[in-house]
Amino acid sequence: MEKIKSNLIEAIKGTYPDAREQDHEGNRLDFYVKKQCVPSILNYIKGEGYIHLSHIAFVDWIEEGEFELIYIVWSPKDKIKIFIRARVDRENPLMPNIESIWRQANTYQREAREMYGIQFEGFEAPNEFVLEDWNEIPPMRRDFDTQAYAEETFFHRPGREDAMDVREAIIERSREEIPDFAKKYSR
Amino acid sequence: MREKATTLYLGPQHPGITGNMMVRLKVEGDTIVKATTEVGYLHRAFEKLQEKRNWLQSFTLMCRFCVPETDPMEESYARAVEAIEGREVPERAKYIRVMVLELARLASFMLWYGGQNGSLGLYTMGQWSVGDRNYILDLFEELTGGRIYHMYIWPGGVRRDLPKGFEQKVLKTMDYLEKRLDNFDDLMFNNAIFKKRTQGVGIVDKETAIEHGVVGAVLRGCGIKSDIRIDDPYEVYDKLDFEVPTAEGGDIWARALVRRQEARQSIRIVRQVIADMPGGPVYNKIPNPQKWTVPKGDAYVRTESVRGEIGLYVASDGGNKPRRVHLRGAAYVHGITLLEDVLKGANIADVSAIMNSLGTCPPEIER
Numbered sequence: 037m038e039k040i041k042s043n044l045i046e047a048i049k050g051t052y053p054d055a056r057e058q059d060h061e062g063n064r065l066d067f068y069v070k071k072q073c074v075p076s077i078l079n080y081i082k083g084e085g086y087i088h089l090s091h092i093a094f095v096d097w098i099e100e101g102e103f104e105l106i107y108i109v110w111s112p113k114d115k116i117k118i119f120i121r122a123r124v125d126r127e128n129p130l131m132p133n134i135e136s137i138w139r140q141a142n143t144y145q146r147e148a149r150e151m152y153g154i155q156f157e158g159f160e161a162p163n164e165f166v167l168e169d170w171n172e173i174p175p176m177r178r179d180f181d182t183q184a185y186a187e188e189t190f191f192h193r194p195g196r197e198d199a200m201d202v203r204e205a206i207i208e209r210s211r212e213e214i215p216d217f218a219k220k221y222s223r
Numbered sequence: 224m225r226e227k228a229t230t231l232y233l234g235p236q237h238p239g240i241t242g243n244m245m246v247r248l249k250v251e252g253d254t255i256v257k258a259t260t261e262v263g264y265l266h267r268a269f270e271k272l273q274e275k276r277n278w279l280q281s282f283t284l285m286c287r288f289c290v291p292e293t294d295p296m297e298e299s300y301a302r303a304v305e306a307i308e309g310r311e312v313p314e315r316a317k318y319i320r321v322m323v324l325e326l327a328r329l330a331s332f333m334l335w336y337g338g339q340n341g342s343l344g345l346y347t348m349g350q351w352s353v354g355d356r357n358y359i360l361d362l363f364e365e366l367t368g369g370r371i372y373h374m375y376i377w378p379g380g381v382r383r384d385l386p387k388g389f390e391q392k393v394l395k396t397m398d399y400l401e402k403r404l405d406n407f408d409d410l411m412f413n414n415a416i417f418k419k420r421t422q423g424v425g426i427v428d429k430e431t432a433i434e435h436g437v438v439g440a441v442l443r444g445c446g447i448k449s450d451i452r453i454d455d456p457y458e459v460y461d462k463l464d465f466e467v468p469t470a471e472g473g474d475i476w477a478r479a480l481v482r483r484q485e486a487r488q489s490i491r492i493v494r495q496v497i498a499d500m501p502g503g504p505v506y507n508k509i510p511n512p513q514k515w516t517v518p519k520g521d522a523y524v525r526t527e528s529v530r531g532e533i534g535l536y537v538a539s540d541g542g543n544k545p546r547r548v549h550l551r552g553a554a555y556v557h558g559i560t561l562l563e564d565v566l567k568g569a570n571i572a573d574v575s576a577i578m579n580s581l582g583t584c585p586p587e588i589e590r
Contacts, residue, residue, distance in 0.1 A: 063455065064523075089436050091523060093536035095547045106536065108523050115454060117523065140436045140556040143588075166263040166589045176271060 071122040086111040092144040098178040151176035239575025242585035258566035279512035292331035295526040299535035304378040306522035316380035331529040342575040380506025421475035425577035439531020444478035451527040475580040530582030552587030
């Protein structure tokens with residue numbers, strides 16, 4: 037396995053000198069690449085037997101102002117999973133489209149576009165995937181505040197106002213004392 | 224004469240649909256010209272909620288991603304967190320995990336038996352198999368306290384040891400189920416209606432399967448031998464002896480044949496696990512959940528479920544909450560692009576049989 041890994045590292049770094057590898061224990065191998073190299077690298081490793089696109093994960097690194105896309109590809113022959121990791125600017129998230137390499141990338145890209153607002157070049161899938169008539173910022177972004185959204189959008193059922201804080205309500209109804217250690221969990 | 228095309232909405236409330244989703248069908252006569260999957264009826268934003276909860280609170284959401292088989296998700300989460308942390312798991316816990324996973328597979332097979340036959344109007348099977356599934360759920364109730372959601376496999380091991388005499392109960396249930404599977408064969412595989420409705424229907428050929436990244440029984444139904452438990456073994460699957468059945472044809476019939484064999488293999492694995500189970504502790508203590516931080520890093524783990532490979536990506540930023548939990552169930556690839564392709568040219572009456580056979584589980588798609 038080590039030999040296959042080192043051959044792969046050599047081949048990929050030969051073509052893409054910018055790529056940085058990180059070897060993990062077991063059957064995992066990571067490559068940090070530039071976003072524009074993603075389709076050609078995926079095409080190359082697909083030809084090398086990495087035929088199964090297992091996952092595309094998206095992570096919002098808001099502190100660094102970037103989204104990370106991780107393409108996880110598996111080879112049934114070599115029994116190795118390769119992580120191709122690319123970062124894209126949060127302000128202008130435009131990624132290359134890999135739908136022509138794997139059909140199921142369509143679904144991942146639709147989800148990334150809807151949940152993170154990541155756009156893909158020349159990607160023509162129906163706009164709405166899970167959400168309907170969504171006008172806020174994409175909801176899986178870290179700066180989307182679910183609680184504020186819920187409080188603005190929904191209202192409490194009449195007669196249930198006192199249930200906003202369960203502990204307070206219990207004290208009022210039963211005149212029971214809440215122990216000191218539990219008080220700090222009260223709102 | 225060319226029939227006029229009309230649009231037919233199948234779902235989201237429809238007995239033949241495998242959950243809360245809709246398939247918009249453009250039909251000419253009773254032949255489907257175009258199918259579009261519409262999801263969004265079941266979006267619960269679990270992954271967003273998990274980012275706001277600590278590592279242990281997140282774990283209780285994992286099993287709720289997909290109801291028919293809840294343990295693979297728990298196990299994936301536990302294994303991913305362990306991989307990031309480098310936390311060791313006691314040997315006995317690994318055996319118990321495999322036993323729970325295989326029991327969950329069996330319970331899920333029982334649901335599939337019912338669903339697959341129910342989609343063709345053969346309702347007796349559903350009554351038999353869902354009834355027998357209850358015996359497995361009884362075992363789960365005794366072991367974990369819950370019938371469907373177990374929250375039993377957690378990072379560091381499993382929550383508690385087996386109750387006294389539990390192994391014997393499991394073995395007795397396995398003996399019973401093995402006999403019942405023969406009865407199921409008579410009702411299902413020797414049934415002319417089932418043969419006629421499934422052979423040559425919903426075909427997924429090898430090329431399509433690879434292009435779409437198909438997993439699990441659907442892939443094995445195309446004659447490709449692939450099983451995460453053998454290819455990328457986890458827990459103690461590399462120490463167990465079992466076979467990966469395949470079938471040729473890629474139609475519903477072939478997938479049914481594969482699952483029929485797999486249910487028997489699961490019984491075989493449960494028996495082996497109980498025979499080989501070592502003694503010792505069942506968990507390594509985790510820190511105080513309020514103060515539990517996981518070092519920066521990420522992990523991607525895969526588990527074989529009845530529907531196919533479940534992949535879970537977990538990233539940590541070094542804090543006390545997961546930075547990102549991203550689940551990819553088998554239905555994520557089967558339920559949208561593949562289903563839309565397979566339904567093209569199919570008959571309206573076969574839609575729900577095809578959906579069942581591909582293992583479409585909407586909660587896995589939108590989470």
